[in-house]
Amino acid sequence: AGELSGLVAAVTGGASGIGLATAQLLASRGAQVVVLDLNPQDAPAPLVGIACNVGDRASVTDAIREIESRFGALDIVVNNAGISAIGTVEDNDDDEWARVLNVNVVGMARVSAAALPLLRASSHAAIVNVCSIAALNGMPQRALYGATKGGVLALTFAMATDHVREGVRVNCVSPGTVATPFVDRMLQNFADPVAERKALDERQAIGRMVSPEEVAHAIAYLASPAAASTTGTALDVDGGVTHL
Numbered sequence: 006a007g008e009l010s011g012l013v014a015a016v017t018g019g020a021s022g023i024g025l026a027t028a029q030l031l032a033s034r035g036a037q038v039v040v041l042d043l044n045p046q047d048a049p050a051p052l053v054g055i056a057c058n059v060g061d062r063a064s065v066t067d068a069i070r071e072i073e074s075r076f077g078a079l080d081i082v083v084n085n086a087g088i089s090a091i092g093t094v095e096d097n098d099d100d101e102w103a104r105v106l107n108v109n110v111v112g113m114a115r116v117s118a119a120a121l122p123l124l125r126a127s128s129h130a131a132i133v134n135v136c137s138i139a140a141l142n143g144m145p146q147r148a149l150y151g152a153t154k155g156g157v158l159a160l161t162f163a164m165a166t167d168h169v170r171e172g173v174r175v176n177c178v179s180p181g182t183v184a185t186p187f188v189d190r191m192l193q194n195f196a197d198p199v200a201e202r203k204a205l206d207e208r209q210a211i212g213r214m215v216s217p218e219e220v221a222h223a224i225a226y227l228a229s230p231a232a233a234s235t236t237g238t239a240l241d242v243d244g245g246v247t248h249l
């Protein structure tokens with residue numbers, strides 16, 4: 006039996022990219038993994054996909070209720086679902102701010118709130134939020150996106166404080182540029198996506214983008230009983246960008 010056998014994990018946005026790599030890693034370590042995603046059908050077995058829009062409270066409540074009725078418990082929540090936003094403060098209007106904040110920040114608070122009653126009943130409860138280097142590094146055209154990830158960082162520390170005495174740990178990971186469909190879509194905005202991808206790899210301090218699996222390993226560590234004394238931390242998986 007794996008390190009996580011007997012535990013139930015939910016991964017939001019687990020049908021693609023970092024979330025999918027994380028869901029598969031947690032499953033390989035023995036957890037029963039539920040993917041909460043707009044596209045639950047994209048989650049391959051043994052992952053169980055449940056339709057969920059983290060931007061909608063009723064959808065989140067229904068999804069957590071379904072986890073409770075099917076599995077009777079929830080021990081690990083990975084708040085990974087997030088969307089991109091490009092532009093300066095002059096480019097994004099109020100509707101765009103509301104839309105992206107609602108998914109990237111409020112979505113994590115919403116899923117956590119719905120999950121907390123089940124997490125408190127677990128003896129290995131952990132929440133891991135997916136932040137970004139954009140929270141701490143000024144990046145071009147990332148005013149809105151960076152603001153949402155700054156929100157994720159603050160949310161992580163506040164939640165860790167609020168729930169530490171209830172036995173619920175809360176940490177986050179801050180990935181650098183990760184080779185996922187999220188980045189593939191961004192590259193399509195360039196005239197020559199292949200050349201831009203090569204340039205992007207070369208701009209990274211380690212000479213290449215971070216892999217989704219590398220981020221998944223960091224998330225799996227923070228989610229596991231091995232990290233029982235770690236709460237309220239942010240772990241960079243960024244090839245050194247933030248501190249070099």
Ligand code: NAD
Nearest residue numbers: 018020021022023042043058059086087137182183185187
């Ligand atoms: P991705 O686009 O490959 O996957 C995102 C998944 O989230 C998709 O399956 C999508 O269906 C799902 N999703 C989107 N909106 C949702 C919603 N409202 N409710 C439920 N599910 C929803 O993205 P990724 O690159 O794997 O990014 C995952 C997380 O990592 C995001 O929070 C992103 O901000 C963060 N991140 C990504 C990078 C990167 O370079 N790729 C870097 C730092 C942080």
